[in-house]
Amino acid sequence: MTSALYLDYNATTPVAPEVADAMEPYLREHFGNPSSSHRFGQQARAAVEQARGQVAGLIGVDTDEIVFTSCATEANNLAILGAARALHGRGRHLITSAIEHPAVAAPMAHLTEQGWEVTVLPVDATGRVAPADLAGALRGDTVLVSVMHANNEVGTLQPIAELAGLARQRGALFHTNAAQSAGKVALDAAALRVDLLTLAGHKFYAPKGIGALYVRAGTPLAPVLFGAGQERGLRPGTENVPHIVGLGAAAERVRQQLPEITGRLRRQRDALHGRLAEAIPGLVLNGHAEDRLPNTLNLAFPGVSGRDLLARAPEVAASVGSACHEGAGAVSGVLGAMGVTPERARGAVRLSIGEPTGDDDIEAAAQALIGAWRGLFSV
Amino acid sequence: MTSALYLDYNATTPVAPEVADAMEPYLREHFGNPSSSHRFGQQARAAVEQARGQVAGLIGVDTDEIVFTSCATEANNLAILGAARALHGRGRHLITSAIEHPAVAAPMAHLTEQGWEVTVLPVDATGRVAPADLAGALRGDTVLVSVMHANNEVGTLQPIAELAGLARQRGALFHTNAAQSAGKVALDAAALRVDLLTLAGHKFYAPKGIGALYVRAGTPLAPVLFGAGQERGLRPGTENVPHIVGLGAAAERVRQQLPEITGRLRRQRDALHGRLAEAIPGLVLNGHAEDRLPNTLNLAFPGVSGRDLLARAPEVAASVGSACHEGAGAVSGVLGAMGVTPERARGAVRLSIGEPTGDDDIEAAAQALIGAWRGLFSV
Numbered sequence: 121m122t123s124a125l126y127l128d129y130n131a132t133t134p135v136a137p138e139v140a141d142a143m144e145p146y147l148r149e150h151f152g153n154p155s156s157s158h159r160f161g162q163q164a165r166a167a168v169e170q171a172r173g174q175v176a177g178l179i180g181v182d183t184d185e186i187v188f189t190s191c192a193t194e195a196n197n198l199a200i201l202g203a204a205r206a207l208h209g210r211g212r213h214l215i216t217s218a219i220e221h222p223a224v225a226a227p228m229a230h231l232t233e234q235g236w237e238v239t240v241l242p243v244d245a246t247g248r249v250a251p252a253d254l255a256g257a258l259r260g261d262t263v264l265v266s267v268m269h270a271n272n273e274v275g276t277l278q279p280i281a282e283l284a285g286l287a288r289q290r291g292a293l294f295h296t297n298a299a300q301s302a303g304k305v306a307l308d309a310a311a312l313r314v315d316l317l318t319l320a321g322h323k324f325y326a327p328k329g330i331g332a333l334y335v336r337a338g339t340p341l342a343p344v345l346f347g348a349g350q351e352r353g354l355r356p357g358t359e360n361v362p363h364i365v366g367l368g369a370a371a372e373r374v375r376q377q378l379p380e381i382t383g384r385l386r387r388q389r390d391a392l393h394g395r396l397a398e399a400i401p402g403l404v405l406n407g408h409a410e411d412r413l414p415n416t417l418n419l420a421f422p423g424v425s426g427r428d429l430l431a432r433a434p435e436v437a438a439s440v441g442s443a444c445h446e447g448a449g450a451v452s453g454v455l456g457a458m459g460v461t462p463e464r465a466r467g468a469v470r471l472s473i474g475e476p477t478g479d480d481d482i483e484a485a486a487q488a489l490i491g492a493w494r495g496l497f498s499v
Numbered sequence: 500m501t502s503a504l505y506l507d508y509n510a511t512t513p514v515a516p517e518v519a520d521a522m523e524p525y526l527r528e529h530f531g532n533p534s535s536s537h538r539f540g541q542q543a544r545a546a547v548e549q550a551r552g553q554v555a556g557l558i559g560v561d562t563d564e565i566v567f568t569s570c571a572t573e574a575n576n577l578a579i580l581g582a583a584r585a586l587h588g589r590g591r592h593l594i595t596s597a598i599e600h601p602a603v604a605a606p607m608a609h610l611t612e613q614g615w616e617v618t619v620l621p622v623d624a625t626g627r628v629a630p631a632d633l634a635g636a637l638r639g640d641t642v643l644v645s646v647m648h649a650n651n652e653v654g655t656l657q658p659i660a661e662l663a664g665l666a667r668q669r670g671a672l673f674h675t676n677a678a679q680s681a682g683k684v685a686l687d688a689a690a691l692r693v694d695l696l697t698l699a700g701h702k703f704y705a706p707k708g709i710g711a712l713y714v715r716a717g718t719p720l721a722p723v724l725f726g727a728g729q730e731r732g733l734r735p736g737t738e739n740v741p742h743i744v745g746l747g748a749a750a751e752r753v754r755q756q757l758p759e760i761t762g763r764l765r766r767q768r769d770a771l772h773g774r775l776a777e778a779i780p781g782l783v784l785n786g787h788a789e790d791r792l793p794n795t796l797n798l799a800f801p802g803v804s805g806r807d808l809l810a811r812a813p814e815v816a817a818s819v820g821s822a823c824h825e826g827a828g829a830v831s832g833v834l835g836a837m838g839v840t841p842e843r844a845r846g847a848v849r850l851s852i853g854e855p856t857g858d859d860d861i862e863a864a865a866q867a868l869i870g871a872w873r874g875l876f877s878v
Contacts, residue, residue: 126539132532132737140526147519147706153511158809158816160505190569190708193726193736223735226725322737327526329569329708329739344723346605347572356602357572358511358701360708363742430537437537 125485127438129323129474130272130300130416135366136325136475142369143327146362154359155350164361171368175332178302178371179309179317187333187351188364192299192320193223195333196266198344198354199295199316200227203264204236206340207293211261215239215292217249217268217278218457224266224297241267246408247276247458254283258290265294269312270301273454273470274407275416277305284313293339299323299331303374304413305382315339321363325475326370330363381475386414388482389473393417395486400493406455406468415473420460421489424496426469432492436485438471504864506817508702508853509651509679509795514745515704515854521748522706525741533738534729543740550747554711557681557750558688558696566712566730567743571678571699572602574712575645577723577733578674578695579606582643583615585719586672590640594618594671596628596647596657597836603645603676620646625787626655626837633662637669644673648691649680652833652849653786654795656684663692672718678702678710682753683792684761694718700742704854705749709742760854765793767861768852772796774865779872785834785847794852799839800868803875805848811871815864817850 135143146167152160154168173183189195204214216228218240228238239257241249249267258265265287270277284294295316298307303324309317316339321330335341335354347356374381397403402422421429426440440452455465471485514522525546531539533547552562568574583593595607597619607617618636620628628646637644644666649656663673674695677686682703688696695718700709714720714733726735753760776782781801800808805819819831834844850864 128532128535128537128539131535131540132530134530135526137527143526147514147522148516151511151513153507153701153707156507156510156816156818158507158818159813160507160816161510190573190739191736194569194724197724197726221726222728223726226727226735230725320737322532327739327741328532328737329742345573345576346609347576347600347602348605349601356605357570358699358707360569360706360742362706363708363739434538437535437539439535439537 125436125481125488127436127471127473127477127485130470130472131439132322132328133325133474134476135327136370136373138373139326139366139369143362143366146365154361155348164359167361168359168364171364174368174372175319178375179307179334181309181334182337184352185334185337187335187354188359188367189331189333189355190329190360192297192318192331195318195331196221196223196297197227198333198341199318200224200264200266201231201344202341202354203293203295203316203339204231205342207263211259211263212236213239213259213262215241215254215257215262215265217241217243219243219247219271219454220266220268221272221297221299224268228266243457245459247271247274247454248408248411249278249283251279251282251286255286258286258292260290262290262292265292267296268300269296269298269307270305270413271407271454272300273452274418274458275300275413276408277301277411277413280312280314288313300413303370303378303381304385304415306378309334309336321367321370324370324374326367327363330360330367332367382414385473388477388479389415389417391479392471392473392482392486393419395483396489399490404464406458406460417471417473419469419471420464421467421469421493423467424493425466428496429467429469429489429492432495433488436488438469440469504815504860504867506815506850506852506856506864509849509851510818511701511707512704512853513855514706515749515752517752518705518745518748522741522745525744533740534727543738546740547738547743550743553747553751554698557754558686558698558713560688560713561716563731564713564716566714566733567738567746568710568712568734569708569739571676571697571710574697574710575600575602575676576606577712577720578697579603579643579645580610580723581720581733582672582674582695582718583610584721586642590638590642591615592618592638592641594620594633594636594641594644596620596622598622598626598650598833599645599647600651600676600678603647607645622836624838626650626653626833627787627790628657628662630658630661630665634665637665637671641669641671644671646675647679648675648677648686649684649792650786650833651679652831653797653837654679654792655787656680656790656792659691659693667692679792682749682757682760683764683794685757688713688715700746700749703749703753705746706742709739709746711746761793764852767856767858768794768796770858771850771852771861771865772798774862775868778869783843785837785839796850796852798848798850799843800846800848800872802846803872804845807875808846808848808868808871811874812867815867817848819848
């Protein structure tokens, strides 16, 4: 298998070699349980705490504000269900957006079944939530607002600082799912003014199976899983030491290299867009032209279905929506919420660039996709 | 750091080299998201499904009866909270034992706060639940019984098949936390007659951060986390492919080697017990003399505290209870439930043998512990 034309880095990234190298001693040599008081345990504990500091450093927060979870889905559930359970005495109203990942939308739906009221904010044609809409939706009994930092399908970045500021004024907590943005754009939890922020290891070159939740000091939060007292009681279970070490190494790596990474991703993505646009009349960008992840290119190919297009360019590994929806076959809910017509949504393909992507990959992918589109269009 | 005198394999095991070897390609090479429909995704999907078959093979069940979780704590929560939520219309009574791990006891306590009634069965002096006690506690509104297969502190094995048979007669589901028994004794889910069974990777030479729940076909179960539809909707979140592959490899390995492993663990454990007993008058075994994990030796050292004893034998890495309780400093609740006196409980040390333990380690540990005891006793 060649990885040359993998353009689905929003679905998942490979583990960076230096991250795998950092993990390996914790897979093959150091194996203590961090809860054990003997030296094997204490060594594992030290590794976990070092990684916690590295993850905190990525988003500019205190070490003890990071809770490790098994994935971003679990972090989102902890943020939403945990805040709701901690604050149900203060109110039973939640606010979210129409384009959230199922890992946010599904716990919201669960709370609706439990008697909570959830207001779903619309997005504009570029996929953005209007701060005025949030201002109008906030109520005295709103306990939590959850709006994603960057959309996984179209890459649109939300005005989180502004939205979170509105929530704070009204005494509501603010959570953002930053699973897609970490490793692609700078993340500063204080500047974003959020109380809760989700990270996903496998979106920035750490392994699948590890995530983290930033919990601002003093934020009320109840656990979702119950057991022994790991992670200050917020996330029981023996710690996944190798993956936690990997998440720390990935965070450290991104923190050091981000400006260079962001610039290169944007240049390559825009080159791919340019090549495709000059060859395919009527090609349309889905998402915000500027305020968007630097690696994400969601394009509506005219007159064809995205699925057929990718089937005809099998050397290009990309997706027609998020990986989580791949099986569904239905039109993307994100594009629908943006008001994209069903016909245009049918032609959508998400191309997401990653750090291993080379300039030659961009050219090869462009040729393959142009060839596939011409082949289908001439049928 | 030498691992020579690590005798805390019930707290956690190292990753077996062949397990780490099986994982490594999924850390360093194959990285697809199993939900992606392209070839990168499908290769990851195939690896996950192969591992599912290997885990199913370890306990003699169908492949699609295995749900991967991030740890045994999560599997226990899914079993208990998930069954309770799925069946709350049928009744709100649960039964468990007095010596469960916090990963079972804590979700039970959470359900108590939610209005459920939980009956806690006592254990005898060897740590066993009496089937007659369960028979007397089962009611028409009992929806779930959860009794651990083997106790983590004293190793006592419960008469699960008999207990589960009683539950089945009364229409209640039966869950067993087999986190400690997998890899040490044979596990046959059908023979045990259980509906739900928890496995913990890091107790049988797979990494920390992966577990599984056996869910017998047809068992009603609601999810605890909400998101996309992974694991048949029971456990959302992108799969931890490398750890799942590791769990599969560990299950395959144990399935092939178990009779030999069990015999050697028992021989070494009994040799250690014999050496200590001949040198230390009044040494007492905590737990069942026969029906016990072959690797577990919980001993009450007379006239000393277990903590002081281990402090004086720093080359021996063992524990005075379960790793999860290490920080607490209080006397073990397990020993208390068995009616062990506080004085005897104070002297308790858990020595748990593992596959890497050599006969020379047994002798060295015996000498160190005997020396430490004599040193303390003569003070």
